[in-house]
Amino acid sequence: MSTIRGARERARIEVTAAIKDEARKQLAAEGAAKLSLRAVARELGMVSSALYRYFPSRDDLLTALIVDAYDAVGEVAEAAGAKGDGRPDAGRWTAVACAVREWALAHPHEYALIYGSPVPGYTAPQDTVGPASRVGLVLIGVVRDAHRAEGLAVPALDPGLRPEAARLAADLAPDLPPAVVAALVAAWAQLFGLISFELFGQFNRVVDAREQLFRHAVHEIGRSVGLLEGRAPTGADGPGA
Numbered sequence: 001m002s003t004i005r006g007a008r009e010r011a012r013i014e015v016t017a018a019i020k021d022e023a024r025k026q027l028a029a030e031g032a033a034k035l036s037l038r039a040v041a042r043e044l045g046m047v048s049s050a051l052y053r054y055f056p057s058r059d060d061l062l063t064a065l066i067v068d069a070y071d072a073v074g075e076v077a078e079a080a081g082a083k084g085d086g087r088p089d090a091g092r093w094t095a096v097a098c099a100v101r102e103w104a105l106a107h108p109h110e111y112a113l114i115y116g117s118p119v120p121g122y123t124a125p126q127d128t129v130g131p132a133s134r135v136g137l138v139l140i141g142v143v144r145d146a147h148r149a150e151g152l153a154v155p156a157l158d159p160g161l162r163p164e165a166a167r168l169a170a171d172l173a174p175d176l177p178p179a180v181v182a183a184l185v186a187a188w189a190q191l192f193g194l195i196s197f198e199l200f201g202q203f204n205r206v207v208d209a210r211e212q213l214f215r216h217a218v219h220e221i222g223r224s225v226g227l228l229e230g231r232a233p234t235g236a237d238g239p240g241a
Contacts, residue, residue: 069110074134089146097218
């Protein structure tokens with residue numbers, strides 16, 4: 001019986017992967033709003049009722065794709081931000097940001113699914129929260145390491161923002177100064193704003209040297225959260241060149 005069960009489990013894994021692969025093709029061709037379980041089943045040569053045994057609704061399939069995308073970019077960020085490679089924390093910060101950008105450029109439709117316009121009629125369930133947090137947790141970890149090593153300059157904080165910064169710190173990183181956590185939230189938004197501008201065409205006919213601009217901007221964002229390093233990691237020339 002265990003052999004039969006194992007074969008069934010492998011078959012289910014293979015069919016699930018095929019369904020998600022076809023759904024990603026639909027995302028690329030039609031966008032998330034037009035994702036259709038019937039169309040996926042038709043392309044795979046399945047009857048709709050069979051596909052519903054794997055994903056009971058379009059939203060269940062969307063959630064699986066969203067979790068996969070968040071996990072994929074999260075894994076890339078975690079690998080880039082790994083400790084022990086000899087880079088200073090500012091260098092790790094830049095490495096994480098560049099890894100996320102490279103993933104987005106290589107997977108534009110998956111990026112659009114998780115960081116683009118909301119899908120009409122879809123509400124993300126709690127299952128997506130953990131995967132969605134992975135990139136942010138890597139950035140917090142880089143800053144936390146710098147703080148522990150006394151390599152962090154706590155940024156100034158507007159007095160009017162102090163209550164909100166305290167709340168954010170309590171929720172996200174109680175071991176970091178509230179001013180740093182508030183700066184981290186802004187940095188998170190700026191990072192994905194830069195990537196989205198590039199990916200969705202806002203830089204067209206405006207910015208040609210996009211990687212260089214990105215690296216410079218990310219370095220400055222790192223400075224805004226308090227990371228210390230002598231010069232921007234943009235090559236032989238510094239940021240003022």
